[in-house]
Amino acid sequence: MKVLQRKEQSSPGQAPGIFPSQFDNLVPVTLSLTTTDEERNALLASIVSKSANPSISVQANEYRNGPDPTSKASFRKSLLKGFRKGWQDVATEARFVRLVEVLQSDGCAVFAGLVDAASFQQLIDDFSTIMNKPNLQQRHDTPSLIAMMAYAMGGPVRMTDARGKDTEPISVNAQDNMLHIDNTPFREEYKILLGWERGQVKGPTGQNFTFLPGTHKGNRPIRVDEHSQHWSTENDSLFITDESIESVFAFQGDITGHDPKVIEYPEQPITVLFSAGSLVHHRYRNSGGNTRSCVIAAFHLASDHPGALVHSEVAGSPQSVAEILVGHQDGTEVEAFCSLISLKASAIESKISEILNKDHQSILVDTGNLTLSGEKFDRWRETVINAPSATRLKFEGSNYISFANNSISRDLLVKKLAAAMAYDKHGLLDLIIYMDGHEEIRKPARKSVWTMSREKIAQILAAWIPAVEGYKFTTADVQKPALLRHKADKVARLLRESFPTVDFASAGSSKEEQQLTSAHQLIDDLGESITRCEKLETYITTNLFLFLIIDQIIPLLDWTLRQRVIGTCAVFLRAYIACVLVVENNQGI
Structure with missing residues (x-):
């Protein structure tokens, strides 16, 4: 595959004949909009769709794929058969099943102190250098958690994502910490989360970590398109309104009668194993406490989601649990999976014994004492519904792009836009979820935008200043969703035509192909979703994502196509800026 590498100094907007270019320090541009209430309402009506009604129900479980009951029972039998060969105590099997039952009953099992203090200190020391590598999860996982997960899910599992991050105390309703169910309504997904106070x-x-016990026994609403294909959206399981939260409480009351639980166990680092694709949960992010560090890994049944987290260049079968978790699986490796994890039977037995020994540091946390009630419950609910949005925090920090004069210095223009974008990229997207799960391909591209630093955004914007030079923004730049979808679809089509040998339906094997296929899927899905924006904030964030991800793929195109795609990318940039100006005008800025 032919790939054109980007030079950091080059600019898509500085190519001859594409945009006018001025190199003096002042940029002529009108960064202000004045709209009447009537004009603004008409604009909103043209780009904002009717809100969904998030809920969960038992009936929607029929849309979940996965092994049939007979296959699950057969796998569990094989798993236990292998373990029995290495277990010395006949009571271990019953203890193991008991731990699984805790997980299956609440949808979550919480442990503390699974790793001794010295080993954990080493993980902390290495955290910054290995934060987003798959082996980070392997550094603290115990085979017992993998065994419990596989037994509960009823088949061999594989790791589909692993990452680490530090998060500062702040109250905000951003994409990653709203009350939600993870976006896997058509398959099961479990996660392991390790959390500790930074350093x-x-x-x-x-x-x-906060969860609603028992809610994993339901599923979100499933939609049907004109071709009778089932699909869902990310907003369909986002519970941030009184109505949606009440519907979840009603379901939970029917199933368990339990209240939400907040997991705060400061004595030791905690490890949470939970059914992320079914359980209503979130990170209860507020201004209290200290900076939290965490590692989180996602797991799917290999039969539901064939593939590999890490593509190995070494031929041969996996030789360890770690290798089979991150290597390629397609669901046919039942014997190999059971064989490898059975080699850890002795370690699993020891860990189970430690967890159930009240005098040992490794414990199963009794979440019964962590239930929210009274004033704490009211404060939690208020935070879930009314925590400030990224837009509100942006304005509270005086990060505006409006400017009264008809010219602005280049440095100030880049600084103002980058500051606004650093907040807006955390706004709410509402991407489609497909029944066959092929939206998984878009995750790396989405993450590349989501984690982009303000400095990186500023570097990108410096190359795009010619796209707004001499420009007078009007409400006409807030383009109709149907037109923007057409333009996104066109970019996706040009990508496919430019690389006819690439299979865009798969993640690809090389780094270049993975970048292409992931960006292509994200562009395609952003284009679809922009016709369903339920909030102005979502329209803004979707345009911003389209601008930033298309900017990434422009250097991969040949010269002729670059010029066409640059023009389209500029449309998304201008739509973003114009819509932000409309919002700022409404705020009296």
């Missing part, structure tokens, strides 16, 4: 061998205080 300390102790549990996190603040920003704690």
Whole structure:
């Protein structure tokens, strides 16, 4: 595959004949909009769709794929058969099943102190250098958690994502910490989360994992398109309104009668194993407590989601649990999976014994004492519904792009736009979820935008200043969603035509192909979603994502196509800026 590498100094907007270019320090541009209430309402009506009604129900479980009951029972039998060969105590099997039952009953099992203090300190010391590598999860996982997960899911599992991050205390309703169910309504997804106070061998205080026990027994609403294909959206399981939260409480009351639980166990680092694709949960992010560090890994049944997290260049079968978790699986490796994890039977037995020994540091946390009630419950609910949005925090920090004069210095223009974008990229997207799960391909591209630093955004914007030079923004730049979808579809089509040998339906094997296929899927899905924006904030964030992800793929195109795609990318940039100006005008800025 032919790939054109980007030079950091080059600019898509500085190519001859594409945009006018001026190199003096002042940029002529009108960064202000004045609209009447009537004009603004008409504009909103043209780009904002009717809101969905998020809920969960038992009936929607029929849309979940996965092994049939007979296959699950057969796998569990094989798993236990292998373990029995290495277990010395006949009571271990019953203890193992008991731990699985805790997981299956609440949808979540919480442990503390699974790793000794010295080993955990080493993980902390290495955290910054290995934060987003798959082996980070392997550094603290115990085979017992993988065994419990596989037994509960009823088949071999594989790791589909692994990452680590630090998060500061702040109250905000951003994409990653709203009350939600993870976006896997057509398959099961489990996650392992390890959390601790940054730099300390102790549990996190603040920003704690919160879940609603029993809600994993339902599923979100499933839609049907004109071709009778089932699909869903990310907003269909986002519970941030009184109505949607009440519907979840009603379901939970029917199933368990339990209240939400906040996991705060400061004595030791905690490890949470939970059914992320079914359980209503979130990170209770607020201004209390200290900075939290965490590692989180996602797992799917290999039969539901064939593939590999890490493509190995070494031929041969996996030789360890770690290798089979991150290597390629397609669901046919039942014997190999059971064989490899059975080699850890002795370690699993020891860990189970430690967890159930009240005098040992490794414990199963009794979440019964962590239930929210009274004033704490009211404060939690208020935070879930009314925590400030990224837009509100942006304005509270005086990050506006409006400017009264008809010219502005280049440095100030880049600074103002980058500051606004650094907040707006955390706004709410509402991407489609497909029944066959092929939206998984878009995750790396989405993450590349989501994690982009303000400095990186400024570097990108410096190359795009010619796209707004001499420009007078009007409400006409807030383009109709149907037109923007057409333009996104066109970019996706040009990508496919430019690389006819690439299979865009798969993640690809080389780094270049993975970048292409992931960006292509994200562009395609952003284009679809822009016709369903339920909030003005979503329209803004969707245009911003389209601008930033298309900017990434422009250097991969040949010269002729670059010029066409640059023009389209500029439309998304201008739509973003114009819509932000409309919002700022409404705020009296």
